[in-house]
Amino acid sequence: MTTLIMLAKECVPGKVKTRLSPPLSLTAAAEVAAACIDITADAVDRFGWTRKVLCLDGTRLPRDFTGWDIVAQSDGDLDERIAAVLDACAGPTVLIGMDSPQLDRGVLNLLSTEWPDDCDAWFGPAADGGFWALGLREPVGDLVRGVPMSRADTGAIQLERLRAAGLRTTLLPVLRDIDTVADLDAAAQLLPGTLLAEFADRAGAAVRAGVSTGDVVTDFADCASLADRAEAS
Template identity: 50%
Template sequence: MSGGAGVTLLVIAKEPRPGRVKTRLSPAYAPGEAAQLAEAALADTLAVVRDLPARRRVLALDGSPGDWLPPGFDVVPQAAGGLDERLAAAFGGCTGPTLLVGMDTPQLTAELLAPALADDAWSACDAYLGPALDGGFWALGLSRPDPELLRGVPMSTDRTGAAQRRRLLGAGLRVRELPPLRDVDTPADVPLVAEAAPRGRFAATARRLAAGDRPAPGRAAR
């Protein structure tokens, strides 16, 4: 098998529950509203991954699945520890070429991931890295998933992407970059990401919240 059909697609995410996700969106967005945006971002991401050619689709989840999860995914629990340990464990459960994406880039498209899913994607490349505009990374592909390539990399800083790239190069890997994307981390990111993917569920949720159609106090967020 070659190309996308031989790749494991790995998504790492938190269950979109109020108070547990997108806390940096507050106070501009209430916890329930932030959870709505997180759920929409996750749903958009999973929809793209569902439709891509893959040997296996895996969701490494902190929490429990909900009705936002489409069929076709193997759900595995995230490991304990910091983000580097959780990412390392997620890769450690995979074999063969594996491409990781997070839940923070609902503007994800098949075209953005196409270089890592082409028939010759891994013939002259050992790793793919998708840099995020905040200094992190939104995608990481490894031809041979090695947890030690992630353990100890400082996460959630403006130097994370550069540190991860140094780790890959230091291991002698040939690295190709995917296009940079903006993560949804702060309130300012919400309209910019929605504009980049105006037809998605995330954009529709952002527009609805901006228009003031917000759940009444005590009403469960969806």
């Protein structure tokens, strides 16, 4: 069995998903972040884990996390925060982010069960050059500590770090983080009927109604009003 860690930020306007604004407001962008966490946590809850850990930057929870251990992220840069929570775990451990809620349920099923004998690590690359998942049979923070984060070569450096340590590493599918409106649209195509899809649809309607990139969509009420304008034109 495997410990699952989700790394997340509290969904405070101006702190999360700021690249979605404009055309979304900072408040709406925070709602998108909360939806990402909710969808990801719901997917995780469908499978059996030794332990589920929410490693949170902040204190406000966007949903009920009954059955999860909630721990605060440590101080320091992102590599240090990831390293610290890995060092606090024992046995097979997988860390995922909150930014890729379109992750395949089959992948979660694979990660939550017994790992193949020939796999020491799982690595999920992100389309922007980072990574969305890191699994270690023996969680050791030094495998991440010192890797430069939020760069186009972050994933390549991290993968090389695993391989240089002699870990037999299995690649997971490439996923696209939700950072921009284009990312939101792409994820919405894979998640019909979700809050993310609704935001993408209504924001798209707002753009078709003539909202410039200098304007913002503040909330769902504004989105609905603009959508009505688009349909009437």
